[in-house]
Amino acid sequence: MTRDDGAAEVSVPPVGSRHAETQVAGLTPDLRSDQATRLVLSGFVERMLACEAGIIDDLDPEWLHDYRVALRRSRSILREMKGVFPECQAERFAAGLKRIGEVTSPLRDWQVLLAEFPDYETTVPEVLRPALAPLRVHLERKATASHGDLTRYLTSPEYRRWMEAWRRFLARRPPKRPVAPNAARLIQEVSDRRIWKSYRRFVRAATALHAESPAESFHALRKKGKSLRYLLETFGPLHGESVLRRLVAPLKKIQEVLGGLQDASVHRAHLLTLGRELYGEEAPLETLLALGILVGDLERRQWVCRNAFRDHYSAFDRKEVRRRFRKWFAPGEAEERAAVSSVAAGESLPTGDADP
Secondary structure (H helix, E strand, O other): OEOOOOOEOOOOOOOOOOOOOOOOOOOOOOOEHHHHHHHHHHHHHHHHHHHHHHHHOOOOHHHHHHHHHHHHHHHHHHHHOOOOOOHHHHHHHHHHHHHHHHHHHHHHHHHHHHHOHHHHHHHOOHHHHHHHHHHHHHHHHHHHHHHHHHHHHHOOHHHHHHHHHHHHHHHOOOOOOOOOOOOOOEHHHHHHHHHHHHHHHHHHHHHOOOOOOOHHHHHHHHHHHHHHHHHHHHHHHHHOOHHHHHHHHHHHHHHHHHHHHHHHHHHHHHHHHHHHHHHHOOOOHHHHHHHHHHHHHHHHHHHHHHHHHHHHHHHHOOHHHHHHHHHHHOHHHHHHHHHHHHHHHOOOOOOOOOOO
16 A cells, blocks of 8 residues: 555554554565665654554553664664665665664663663572662662653754654655665565575574683674564565565574573673662662672573573574575575576566675
C-alpha cells in the first residue's frame, strides 16, 4: 500500500504494544533494495515515535526499552545494508542514530539496575538486606536525573528537526537513476548476501573465542550476533517463516548467554562506581559490605556465562544449521535461484554486477 505522496504505508504497532513482531508488512522479494530498506526503517522510526510519550511521562520502563530496540535495529540495518543509500547520507543518519543511542543509554542503565534490585536483595545475607536501602535511593536519584536529561532532549528542537529530516528521507520516492550501487537491485539478492557475510563474520569470531578470551571479544561477538539476528528477522521471512524458526532460535540462545555476560560486566562496573560514590557520602559500612557481595556475585555470573558459551555455540554451529544458511543465503545458491526464476519468466540475466 502507498500513500498519496508515493511513499510506502507503514504498519505501526499500537502505542503500548510490547515487543511487536519484526516482520514488515509489504516487504516482498521483488522490491528494490532502497525502497525495501526505507520501508523497514520507516517502521522502526514510527515505533520510536510511538514510544516517546510513554518515556517522557515516565509511565513504564518498557517504553524506553521498546524505543531502544527499534533504535538498535535501525542502526544495524542502516549499517549492514551497504550501497543501498548514498554513502554521505547513510553516514549522516548513522551519526544521528548513534547520538540518540548515547543520550538514551544512561536512563536505561539505571532502570535495569533498579529492576534487578529484588535479585540483589536475595543475593546478600538477610542481615545485610536493609543496608541496601542507600543504594536504592542512590539509583532512584540517578534515574530521576537521567529522565530529566532525556526528556529535555526528546522535546528539544534539535531532536525534533533531526527526526523530521530522517522521516522525510525515508519517505522519498526511490530515484530512477540511483548513484548507490545496490539501490536498484532486488532486496532479496542484496539481503541474502548481507546475511551470508554477517553469518560468516559471526562464525569466524565465535570460533576463536574461549572462556579466557578478553571481555571485549565477547562483547564484539555479541554485536555481530545482533546484526545477524536483525538481518534474519527483518529479511529472512522473504524465504518463509521457517527461516526464523530454524535459524533465529538457536542464535537467540547464544545471544542470551552473551547478553548475560555483558549485563553482568556492565552492572559490576556500575556498582563499583556507585560504591565509590556511596563511600564518599559516608554510607554505612554494612552497605559497602553488601555491595562487595553483589560485585562478587556478578563476577561469578560472568564466569558462568563464559563457560556456558561454548555449549550454546556448539548447538548453533551444527551441520544442519550450516547447510540451511548456505542453501538460503550463500551467493552461489542465490544466483542459481535467480537464474531459475528469470528463465521461468523468460527474462535475460543481468551481468557485470558488483558484489553487494
